[in-house]
Amino acid sequence: MKRILFILAISLCCAGVARAQYYGNNIRQIYSINWQPNIPVGDSRDFVSKMSFEGINANWAYFVTDNIAVGFDLSYNNYHEKVGQKIYRPDANTAVNAAQYRYTQAFPIKVQGKYFFNQFGTVMPYAGLGIGALSAGQHIVIQDIDVWDNNWGFLLSPEIGVLVPIGIAGDTGIWGANITAGYNWSTNKSDVGKIKADNRQSFYFNIGLYLALF
Amino acid sequence: MKPRFLLMIFVGALVASCSWGPGSNMDETRDQILTIARKADAVDFSKFSSYAITDSITVVKDGFKARLSNDTTDLIIAEVVRNMNANGYTQVDADGNPDLLVDLAYIQKANTYMYPGYWNDWDWWWNYNYYPWFGWGSYYPYQTWFITSYTTGSLVIEVADVVNVATEQNVPVVWHGLVREILNGRHTQQELLEAVNEVFTILPPK
Numbered sequence: 001m002k003r004i005l006f007i008l009a010i011s012l013c014c015a016g017v018a019r020a021q022y023y024g025n026n027i028r029q030i031y032s033i034n035w036q037p038n039i040p041v042g043d044s045r046d047f048v049s050k051m052s053f054e055g056i057n058a059n060w061a062y063f064v065t066d067n068i069a070v071g072f073d074l075s076y077n078n079y080h081e082k083v084g085q086k087i088y089r090p091d092a093n094t095a096v097n098a099a100q101y102r103y104t105q106a107f108p109i110k111v112q113g114k115y116f117f118n119q120f121g122t123v124m125p126y127a128g129l130g131i132g133a134l135s136a137g138q139h140i141v142i143q144d145i146d147v148w149d150n151n152w153g154f155l156l157s158p159e160i161g162v163l164v165p166i167g168i169a170g171d172t173g174i175w176g177a178n179i180t181a182g183y184n185w186s187t188n189k190s191d192v193g194k195i196k197a198d199n200r201q202s203f204y205f206n207i208g209l210y211l212a213l214f
Numbered sequence: 215m216k217p218r219f220l221l222m223i224f225v226g227a228l229v230a231s232c233s234w235g236p237g238s239n240m241d242e243t244r245d246q247i248l249t250i251a252r253k254a255d256a257v258d259f260s261k262f263s264s265y266a267i268t269d270s271i272t273v274v275k276d277g278f279k280a281r282l283s284n285d286t287t288d289l290i291i292a293e294v295v296r297n298m299n300a301n302g303y304t305q306v307d308a309d310g311n312p313d314l315l316v317d318l319a320y321i322q323k324a325n326t327y328m329y330p331g332y333w334n335d336w337d338w339w340w341n342y343n344y345y346p347w348f349g350w351g352s353y354y355p356y357q358t359w360f361i362t363s364y365t366t367g368s369l370v371i372e373v374a375d376v377v378n379v380a381t382e383q384n385v386p387v388v389w390h391g392l393v394r395e396i397l398n399g400r401h402t403q404q405e406l407l408e409a410v411n412e413v414f415t416i417l418p419p420k
Contacts, residue, residue: 085244085245085247087416093252093253093254093417094250094251094252094253096249097247097248097249097250097412098247098248098249099244099246101245143246143394143395144365144395145248
Protein backbone atom coordinates (compact mmCIF):
# COMPACT_ATOMS: atom_id res chain seq x y z
CA MET A 1 0.00 0.00 0.00
CA LYS A 2 2.83 2.35 0.97
CA ARG A 3 4.51 1.57 -2.33
CA ILE A 4 1.35 2.43 -4.25
CA LEU A 5 0.98 5.73 -2.41
CA PHE A 6 4.66 6.52 -3.03
CA ILE A 7 4.32 5.82 -6.79
CA LEU A 8 1.14 7.89 -6.90
CA ALA A 9 2.82 10.80 -5.13
CA ILE A 10 5.83 10.66 -7.44
CA SER A 11 3.53 10.50 -10.48
CA LEU A 12 1.50 13.51 -9.35
CA CYS A 13 4.67 15.41 -8.59
CA CYS A 14 6.09 14.64 -12.03
CA ALA A 15 2.84 15.60 -13.67
CA GLY A 16 2.92 18.88 -11.80
CA VAL A 17 6.48 19.54 -12.90
CA ALA A 18 5.59 18.67 -16.47
CA ARG A 19 2.70 21.13 -16.40
CA ALA A 20 4.88 23.71 -14.81
CA GLN A 21 7.39 23.39 -17.58
CA TYR A 22 4.73 23.41 -20.19
CA TYR A 23 2.37 26.16 -19.06
CA GLY A 24 3.82 27.74 -16.04
CA ASN A 25 6.88 29.87 -15.84
CA ASN A 26 7.36 29.53 -19.59
CA ILE A 27 4.47 31.87 -20.28
CA ARG A 28 5.78 35.34 -20.92
CA GLN A 29 2.74 37.17 -22.18
CA ILE A 30 -1.00 36.72 -22.66
CA TYR A 31 -3.19 38.36 -25.27
CA SER A 32 -6.94 38.14 -24.99
CA ILE A 33 -9.96 39.46 -26.82
CA ASN A 34 -13.36 39.38 -25.20
CA TRP A 35 -17.00 40.13 -25.54
CA GLN A 36 -17.78 42.49 -22.67
CA PRO A 37 -21.36 42.89 -21.41
CA ASN A 38 -21.84 45.57 -18.75
CA ILE A 39 -24.39 46.18 -16.04
CA PRO A 40 -24.67 49.88 -15.15
CA VAL A 41 -24.70 50.64 -11.43
CA GLY A 42 -25.41 53.72 -9.29
CA ASP A 43 -25.70 57.07 -11.05
CA SER A 44 -25.04 55.44 -14.41
CA ARG A 45 -28.38 53.66 -14.11
CA ASP A 46 -30.19 57.01 -14.02
CA PHE A 47 -29.12 57.68 -17.58
CA VAL A 48 -29.31 54.21 -19.13
CA SER A 49 -30.60 51.51 -16.83
CA LYS A 50 -30.46 48.62 -19.25
CA MET A 51 -27.60 46.14 -19.40
CA SER A 52 -25.23 46.66 -22.31
CA PHE A 53 -24.53 43.69 -24.53
CA GLU A 54 -22.44 45.70 -26.95
CA GLY A 55 -18.96 45.66 -25.58
CA ILE A 56 -15.55 44.51 -26.67
CA ASN A 57 -12.32 44.21 -24.73
CA ALA A 58 -8.68 43.66 -25.62
CA ASN A 59 -6.08 42.82 -23.01
CA TRP A 60 -2.35 42.29 -22.95
CA ALA A 61 -0.45 41.03 -19.93
CA TYR A 62 3.32 40.57 -19.54
CA PHE A 63 4.76 38.45 -16.75
CA VAL A 64 7.30 40.23 -14.60
CA THR A 65 7.50 37.35 -12.11
CA ASP A 66 6.07 33.83 -12.19
CA ASN A 67 2.79 35.06 -10.70
CA ILE A 68 2.58 38.72 -11.48
CA ALA A 69 1.80 40.22 -14.86
CA VAL A 70 1.36 43.83 -15.92
CA GLY A 71 -0.27 45.12 -19.06
CA PHE A 72 -2.90 47.17 -20.82
CA ASP A 73 -6.63 46.82 -21.09
CA LEU A 74 -8.87 48.59 -23.61
CA SER A 75 -12.64 48.35 -23.86
CA TYR A 76 -15.53 49.85 -25.73
CA ASN A 77 -19.09 49.70 -24.35
CA ASN A 78 -22.28 50.95 -25.91
CA TYR A 79 -25.25 51.36 -23.58
CA HIS A 80 -28.60 52.35 -25.01
CA GLU A 81 -32.19 52.63 -23.98
CA LYS A 82 -35.42 54.07 -25.28
CA VAL A 83 -37.44 56.13 -22.86
CA GLY A 84 -41.04 56.26 -24.11
CA GLN A 85 -43.23 59.33 -24.50
CA LYS A 86 -43.03 61.46 -21.38
CA ILE A 87 -43.87 65.05 -20.50
CA TYR A 88 -40.94 67.21 -19.42
CA ARG A 89 -41.29 70.64 -17.86
CA PRO A 90 -38.11 72.68 -18.43
CA ASP A 91 -39.89 75.56 -16.69
CA ALA A 92 -43.37 76.44 -15.46
CA ASN A 93 -44.53 77.73 -18.84
CA THR A 94 -43.05 75.10 -21.12
CA ALA A 95 -44.06 71.50 -21.68
CA VAL A 96 -42.36 69.03 -23.95
CA ASN A 97 -43.65 65.59 -24.80
CA ALA A 98 -41.23 63.26 -26.50
CA ALA A 99 -39.67 59.85 -26.53
CA GLN A 100 -35.96 59.81 -25.95
CA TYR A 101 -33.25 57.55 -27.24
CA ARG A 102 -30.37 57.61 -24.79
CA TYR A 103 -26.98 56.10 -25.35
CA THR A 104 -23.57 56.14 -23.76
CA GLN A 105 -20.37 55.16 -25.47
CA ALA A 106 -17.72 54.40 -22.89
CA PHE A 107 -14.02 53.78 -23.45
CA PRO A 108 -12.24 52.44 -20.37
CA ILE A 109 -8.46 52.49 -20.80
CA LYS A 110 -6.24 51.15 -18.06
CA VAL A 111 -2.89 49.76 -17.06
CA GLN A 112 -3.37 46.60 -15.14
CA GLY A 113 -1.61 44.36 -12.70
CA LYS A 114 -2.66 40.72 -12.34
CA TYR A 115 -1.78 38.10 -9.82
CA PHE A 116 -2.07 34.50 -10.98
CA PHE A 117 -2.83 32.17 -8.09
CA ASN A 118 -2.09 28.92 -9.83
CA GLN A 119 0.25 29.73 -12.62
CA PHE A 120 1.75 26.26 -12.59
CA GLY A 121 -1.64 24.60 -12.81
CA THR A 122 -3.77 23.88 -15.79
CA VAL A 123 -6.52 26.33 -14.94
CA MET A 124 -5.16 29.75 -13.97
CA PRO A 125 -7.36 31.89 -11.73
CA TYR A 126 -6.25 35.49 -11.25
CA ALA A 127 -7.11 38.76 -9.56
CA GLY A 128 -6.29 42.10 -11.11
CA LEU A 129 -6.43 45.80 -10.49
CA GLY A 130 -6.63 48.37 -13.26
CA ILE A 131 -5.93 52.09 -13.05
CA GLY A 132 -6.59 54.43 -15.91
CA ALA A 133 -9.13 56.73 -17.48
CA LEU A 134 -12.63 56.40 -18.80
CA SER A 135 -14.08 58.51 -21.57
CA ALA A 136 -17.86 58.58 -21.83
CA GLY A 137 -19.99 60.21 -24.52
CA GLN A 138 -23.58 60.52 -23.33
CA HIS A 139 -26.37 61.42 -25.72
CA ILE A 140 -30.08 62.12 -25.51
CA VAL A 141 -31.61 62.02 -28.96
CA ILE A 142 -35.08 63.36 -29.72
CA GLN A 143 -35.81 63.36 -33.43
CA ASP A 144 -32.78 65.12 -34.94
CA ILE A 145 -31.97 66.95 -31.71
CA ASP A 146 -28.93 65.51 -29.97
CA VAL A 147 -28.14 66.77 -26.48
CA TRP A 148 -24.80 65.36 -25.44
CA ASP A 149 -21.86 65.55 -23.11
CA ASN A 150 -18.40 64.06 -23.29
CA ASN A 151 -16.55 63.50 -20.06
CA TRP A 152 -13.35 61.95 -18.77
CA GLY A 153 -12.69 60.45 -15.39
CA PHE A 154 -10.10 58.61 -13.36
CA LEU A 155 -10.79 54.89 -13.50
CA LEU A 156 -10.25 52.16 -10.93
CA SER A 157 -11.27 48.60 -11.67
CA PRO A 158 -10.68 45.45 -9.65
CA GLU A 159 -11.40 42.16 -11.35
CA ILE A 160 -11.17 38.41 -10.93
CA GLY A 161 -10.96 35.86 -13.68
CA VAL A 162 -9.80 32.52 -14.86
CA LEU A 163 -7.91 31.22 -17.88
CA VAL A 164 -8.94 27.77 -19.04
CA PRO A 165 -6.52 26.24 -21.57
CA ILE A 166 -8.07 24.46 -24.51
CA GLY A 167 -5.23 23.69 -26.88
CA ILE A 168 -1.65 24.09 -27.96
CA ALA A 169 -0.77 26.89 -30.36
CA GLY A 170 2.12 25.24 -32.20
CA ASP A 171 5.45 25.76 -30.48
CA THR A 172 4.59 29.27 -29.50
CA GLY A 173 2.13 28.85 -26.69
CA ILE A 174 -1.30 27.76 -25.58
CA TRP A 175 -4.75 29.15 -26.11
CA GLY A 176 -8.02 28.90 -24.28
CA ALA A 177 -11.01 30.62 -22.79
CA ASN A 178 -10.92 33.69 -20.58
CA ILE A 179 -13.71 34.56 -18.17
CA THR A 180 -13.54 37.71 -16.04
CA ALA A 181 -15.85 39.58 -13.71
CA GLY A 182 -14.91 43.12 -12.76
CA TYR A 183 -16.10 46.48 -11.61
CA ASN A 184 -15.42 49.85 -13.22
CA TRP A 185 -15.57 52.90 -11.01
CA SER A 186 -14.64 56.23 -12.51
CA THR A 187 -14.91 59.87 -11.49
CA ASN A 188 -16.82 61.02 -14.60
CA LYS A 189 -19.21 63.83 -13.73
CA SER A 190 -22.02 64.56 -16.14
CA ASP A 191 -25.18 66.59 -16.54
CA VAL A 192 -27.05 65.74 -19.69
CA GLY A 193 -30.65 66.91 -20.01
CA LYS A 194 -30.72 67.61 -16.26
CA ILE A 195 -29.72 64.01 -15.48
CA LYS A 196 -26.80 64.44 -13.15
CA ALA A 197 -24.17 61.88 -12.24
CA ASP A 198 -21.21 62.22 -9.89
CA ASN A 199 -19.46 59.11 -11.12
CA ARG A 200 -19.77 56.14 -13.46
CA GLN A 201 -20.01 52.57 -12.24
CA SER A 202 -20.60 49.24 -13.90
CA PHE A 203 -20.06 45.54 -13.44
CA TYR A 204 -18.42 44.00 -16.47
CA PHE A 205 -17.82 40.49 -17.67
CA ASN A 206 -15.19 39.41 -20.16
CA ILE A 207 -15.96 36.28 -22.08
CA GLY A 208 -13.44 35.46 -24.74
CA LEU A 209 -10.29 33.78 -25.90
CA TYR A 210 -6.69 34.16 -24.90
CA LEU A 211 -3.38 33.27 -26.40
CA ALA A 212 -0.49 32.72 -23.99
CA LEU A 213 2.94 32.92 -25.57
CA PHE A 214 6.06 31.22 -24.21
CA MET B 215 -8.79 23.66 -34.54
CA LYS B 216 -6.27 26.40 -35.06
CA PRO B 217 -6.58 29.22 -32.49
CA ARG B 218 -6.28 31.88 -35.17
CA PHE B 219 -9.25 30.40 -37.01
CA LEU B 220 -11.30 30.21 -33.83
CA LEU B 221 -10.34 33.77 -32.96
CA MET B 222 -11.51 34.95 -36.39
CA ILE B 223 -14.85 33.19 -35.92
CA PHE B 224 -15.19 34.64 -32.42
CA VAL B 225 -14.43 38.22 -33.48
CA GLY B 226 -16.65 37.85 -36.56
CA ALA B 227 -19.56 36.65 -34.46
CA LEU B 228 -18.93 39.44 -31.95
CA VAL B 229 -19.05 42.16 -34.58
CA ALA B 230 -21.94 40.64 -36.53
CA SER B 231 -24.18 40.14 -33.52
CA CYS B 232 -24.21 43.75 -32.42
CA SER B 233 -25.04 47.10 -33.95
CA TRP B 234 -21.93 48.63 -32.31
CA GLY B 235 -22.91 52.18 -32.80
CA PRO B 236 -25.20 54.84 -31.46
CA GLY B 237 -27.95 53.13 -33.46
CA SER B 238 -31.55 53.73 -32.63
CA ASN B 239 -34.47 51.63 -31.65
CA MET B 240 -36.95 54.46 -32.14
CA ASP B 241 -38.54 52.58 -34.99
CA GLU B 242 -42.13 53.22 -34.07
CA THR B 243 -43.36 56.39 -35.74
CA ARG B 244 -45.02 57.36 -32.44
CA ASP B 245 -41.55 57.66 -30.95
CA GLN B 246 -40.69 60.27 -33.54
CA ILE B 247 -43.35 62.72 -32.44
CA LEU B 248 -42.20 65.72 -30.47
CA THR B 249 -44.68 68.25 -29.16
CA ILE B 250 -43.77 71.46 -27.40
CA ALA B 251 -46.15 73.98 -25.83
CA ARG B 252 -45.05 77.36 -24.48
CA LYS B 253 -47.15 79.87 -22.64
CA ALA B 254 -46.35 83.53 -22.12
CA ASP B 255 -45.37 84.51 -18.61
CA ALA B 256 -47.79 86.49 -16.48
CA VAL B 257 -50.73 86.38 -18.89
CA ASP B 258 -54.14 86.04 -17.34
CA PHE B 259 -55.92 83.66 -19.69
CA SER B 260 -59.13 83.95 -17.70
CA LYS B 261 -59.85 87.31 -19.29
CA PHE B 262 -60.10 85.72 -22.74
CA SER B 263 -63.37 84.10 -23.72
CA SER B 264 -63.60 84.06 -27.51
CA TYR B 265 -61.34 83.30 -30.43
CA ALA B 266 -61.29 83.35 -34.19
CA ILE B 267 -59.35 80.84 -36.23
CA THR B 268 -58.10 80.84 -39.80
CA ASP B 269 -59.60 78.60 -42.46
CA SER B 270 -56.20 78.01 -44.03
CA ILE B 271 -52.65 77.30 -42.96
CA THR B 272 -49.54 79.26 -43.85
CA VAL B 273 -47.14 77.12 -45.81
CA VAL B 274 -43.54 78.12 -45.32
CA LYS B 275 -40.83 76.96 -47.66
CA ASP B 276 -37.63 78.70 -46.76
CA GLY B 277 -38.27 82.36 -47.53
CA PHE B 278 -41.47 81.67 -49.42
CA LYS B 279 -44.91 81.55 -47.83
CA ALA B 280 -48.44 80.92 -49.08
CA ARG B 281 -51.81 79.91 -47.67
CA LEU B 282 -52.95 76.33 -48.01
CA SER B 283 -56.39 74.82 -47.59
CA ASN B 284 -57.24 71.18 -48.22
CA ASP B 285 -58.79 68.16 -46.48
CA THR B 286 -55.80 67.71 -44.17
CA THR B 287 -55.68 71.35 -43.10
CA ASP B 288 -59.46 71.20 -42.48
CA LEU B 289 -58.93 68.23 -40.17
CA ILE B 290 -56.11 69.97 -38.32
CA ILE B 291 -58.14 73.15 -37.89
CA ALA B 292 -61.15 71.12 -36.68
CA GLU B 293 -58.93 69.46 -34.06
CA VAL B 294 -57.62 72.85 -32.91
CA VAL B 295 -61.20 74.16 -32.72
CA ARG B 296 -62.23 71.14 -30.67
CA ASN B 297 -59.39 71.77 -28.23
CA MET B 298 -59.99 75.52 -27.95
CA ASN B 299 -63.66 74.84 -27.23
CA ALA B 300 -62.71 72.17 -24.70
CA ASN B 301 -60.62 74.79 -22.92
CA GLY B 302 -63.69 76.98 -22.49
CA TYR B 303 -63.34 79.39 -25.42
CA THR B 304 -66.10 80.28 -27.81
CA GLN B 305 -65.38 80.38 -31.51
CA VAL B 306 -66.48 83.53 -33.26
CA ASP B 307 -65.93 84.90 -36.76
CA ALA B 308 -62.99 87.15 -37.38
CA ASP B 309 -65.35 90.11 -37.42
CA GLY B 310 -67.00 89.00 -34.17
CA ASN B 311 -64.55 90.92 -31.99
CA PRO B 312 -62.57 87.90 -30.70
CA ASP B 313 -60.19 88.08 -27.76
CA LEU B 314 -57.74 85.67 -29.37
CA LEU B 315 -56.65 84.87 -32.90
CA VAL B 316 -55.43 81.39 -33.75
CA ASP B 317 -53.14 80.94 -36.71
CA LEU B 318 -51.34 77.89 -38.01
CA ALA B 319 -48.25 77.33 -40.10
CA TYR B 320 -46.74 74.32 -41.77
CA ILE B 321 -43.04 74.23 -42.55
CA GLN B 322 -42.94 72.47 -45.89
CA LYS B 323 -39.23 72.83 -46.30
CA ALA B 324 -36.63 74.32 -44.05
CA ASN B 325 -33.11 74.61 -45.34
CA THR B 326 -32.32 77.59 -43.24
CA TYR B 327 -32.64 78.25 -39.56
CA MET B 328 -36.23 79.03 -38.72
CA TYR B 329 -37.45 80.34 -35.43
CA PRO B 330 -40.72 81.62 -33.95
CA GLY B 331 -41.91 84.58 -35.96
CA TYR B 332 -39.76 83.68 -38.96
CA TRP B 333 -42.56 84.07 -41.48
CA ASN B 334 -44.73 86.67 -39.71
CA ASP B 335 -47.94 85.88 -41.51
CA TRP B 336 -50.20 87.70 -39.13
CA ASP B 337 -50.74 90.41 -41.70
CA TRP B 338 -52.78 87.81 -43.57
CA TRP B 339 -55.60 88.75 -41.23
CA TRP B 340 -55.51 92.13 -42.87
CA ASN B 341 -57.56 90.48 -45.63
CA TYR B 342 -60.49 90.54 -43.29
CA ASN B 343 -60.08 94.27 -42.93
CA TYR B 344 -61.05 93.97 -39.32
CA TYR B 345 -57.73 94.72 -37.71
CA PRO B 346 -56.26 97.61 -39.64
CA TRP B 347 -54.69 99.25 -36.64
CA PHE B 348 -52.20 96.54 -35.71
CA GLY B 349 -48.57 96.40 -36.69
CA TRP B 350 -49.10 92.86 -37.99
CA GLY B 351 -45.90 91.35 -37.00
CA SER B 352 -45.85 89.08 -34.02
CA TYR B 353 -43.82 89.25 -30.91
CA TYR B 354 -43.24 86.73 -28.19
CA PRO B 355 -43.46 88.00 -24.65
CA TYR B 356 -41.37 85.03 -23.50
CA GLN B 357 -38.08 83.39 -24.20
CA THR B 358 -38.19 81.02 -27.15
CA TRP B 359 -34.82 79.51 -26.40
CA PHE B 360 -36.22 76.04 -26.03
CA ILE B 361 -37.64 75.91 -29.51
CA THR B 362 -34.31 75.74 -31.22
CA SER B 363 -35.52 75.59 -34.77
CA TYR B 364 -38.36 74.45 -36.92
CA THR B 365 -37.65 71.63 -39.29
CA THR B 366 -39.32 70.26 -42.37
CA GLY B 367 -42.81 68.98 -41.65
CA SER B 368 -43.34 70.98 -38.46
CA LEU B 369 -46.76 72.29 -37.59
CA VAL B 370 -46.97 75.50 -35.58
CA ILE B 371 -50.08 76.68 -33.75
CA GLU B 372 -50.05 80.19 -32.36
CA VAL B 373 -52.59 81.97 -30.23
CA ALA B 374 -52.33 85.76 -30.16
CA ASP B 375 -53.91 88.24 -27.81
CA VAL B 376 -55.80 90.93 -29.73
CA VAL B 377 -57.45 92.49 -26.68
CA ASN B 378 -54.32 93.91 -25.19
CA VAL B 379 -52.56 94.99 -28.33
CA ALA B 380 -52.20 98.68 -28.85
CA THR B 381 -52.52 100.39 -32.21
CA GLU B 382 -49.58 99.92 -34.55
CA GLN B 383 -48.10 97.26 -32.33
CA ASN B 384 -47.31 93.70 -33.27
CA VAL B 385 -49.63 91.11 -31.83
CA PRO B 386 -48.36 89.28 -28.76
CA VAL B 387 -48.33 85.49 -29.14
CA VAL B 388 -49.48 84.21 -25.77
CA TRP B 389 -49.48 80.49 -26.51
CA HIS B 390 -47.31 78.60 -28.92
CA GLY B 391 -47.71 74.95 -29.89
CA LEU B 392 -45.25 73.04 -32.01
CA VAL B 393 -45.57 69.56 -33.42
CA ARG B 394 -42.17 68.92 -34.86
CA GLU B 395 -41.70 66.90 -38.08
CA ILE B 396 -45.25 65.61 -38.27
CA LEU B 397 -46.24 66.50 -41.84
CA ASN B 398 -43.41 64.64 -43.48
CA GLY B 399 -45.24 61.69 -45.01
CA ARG B 400 -44.08 59.24 -42.34
CA HIS B 401 -47.02 59.69 -40.01
CA THR B 402 -50.61 58.56 -40.32
CA GLN B 403 -53.49 60.99 -40.18
CA GLN B 404 -54.45 59.54 -36.82
CA GLU B 405 -50.97 60.27 -35.44
CA LEU B 406 -51.18 63.80 -36.81
CA LEU B 407 -54.49 64.50 -35.07
CA GLU B 408 -53.34 62.83 -31.85
CA ALA B 409 -50.25 65.03 -31.86
CA VAL B 410 -52.34 68.18 -32.39
CA ASN B 411 -54.51 67.11 -29.49
CA GLU B 412 -51.42 66.33 -27.41
CA VAL B 413 -49.88 69.78 -27.79
CA PHE B 414 -53.04 71.26 -26.26
CA THR B 415 -53.09 68.64 -23.51
CA ILE B 416 -49.54 68.99 -22.22
CA LEU B 417 -49.95 72.72 -21.55
CA PRO B 418 -53.39 74.10 -22.40
CA PRO B 419 -53.79 77.76 -23.43
CA LYS B 420 -55.64 78.71 -20.30
